[in-house]
Amino acid sequence: MSAATATASPSRSSTAPGIRNWGAAGTYAVLALVALVGFALGSPAKSARFRISNDGDALFVPDIVLGTTPVGWIASLALLGLAGYAVYLTARAERLPRWLAPVFAAVFVAGFLVWVIGSAENPNVYFSGLIAGSFTLAIPLIFGSLSGVLCERAGIVNIAIEGQLLSGAFCAALVGSITQNVYAGVLAAVAGSIAVSVVLAVFSIKYLVNQVIVGVVLNVLVVGLTSFLFSTVMQSDSARFNSPPSFAPVRIxxxxxxxIFGPIFFDQTILGYAMYAAVLVVWFGLFKTRWGLRVRAVGEHPKAADTVGIRVNSIRFSNVVLAGVVAGIGGAFFTLVTSSSFNKEMTAGQGFIALAALIFGRWNPIGAFFAALLFGFSLNLSFVLTILGTPVPSQFMQMLPYLVTIFAVAGLAGKSRPPAASGVPYVKE
Incomplete structure (x- = not known):
């Protein structure tokens, strides 16, 4: 098992020693210059007010008022220093440290937040609500990224996360409406997502069809099927077929x-609490159990795993089905928490953002969790800033979550190494 263990260990760097990968360093440099021009030189010379608590809260925290000019210069200089450090390491063909990307992202987001809120007509934002809303929007992304982690750690590329989420949302709405039971809706969502997973597993593992093509076809199939059933079944009698109940928050x-922390951790629905549990369970299972060692061995070196008696394709099949369970819960969140009905293509590409979070998080459940939070924050921020009346065009605000996705995956993540056998079918000789 030693060979499998060695190959299953995750990559410790974004760039292998001796190889100059200028993609990440170039992205850092460009974003640092953007910050210098926008946050510092282009500062509106105003103040941004962040409200932390309300008058009725048990613990009152005074508002935080920050000047856009000093914060802009501090953030810009810090970003220039981090970018220069990345360029220096890349020129020496040295590894970029893991802390560089999250620290750079945090500083850039802080500088952007102060700049854009200070430029708004109403430079006052409820920061606790902004963060809590970001967590809420990130919940289906986190479930989707965990689904991808379970698949890709076993060697199966899961492009069908979008289809799994959408199928789960549709089944949850339909069965939840008929039964008027949220738990029946969740079980239906899991069943619908598992159905997509089974098709992915059968064609990818048994018939050796290209996994990316199968995933794309499944996404298109689910979009078409749910849109057809929505038009022909749900709209004909929405009170009966598209009015599911909703999960009520469980407030401690x-x-x-x-x-800030109270609404995030102690005022969630059951599905919100289940998300935290799912992240910890998947992380513990993959990295602290014998099952996880076998899964990672299958994803890294299936032939070596087969040699020591591990049933490669059985583990792959079961992991894809398990991924369907996780994605199904994420799909149920759309119709049983966020909205009280199903709409055509209501996932709006969030399955692909979950896939990006998986890559940005380096195929690790904890990393995917924080990456999904970043994307959830950008999505919620786009809504909040549109309401505040910022000078930034509304079209740009709508693009913000996807721009963050592109920069995070293509630039800040650097050179990421997926499991070695991901996407490679295994045929026992």
């Missing part, structure tokens, strides 16, 4: 009143 007294 006192703890839920803690500013």
């Amino acid at each position: 007294p006192l703890l839920a009143d803690i500013p």
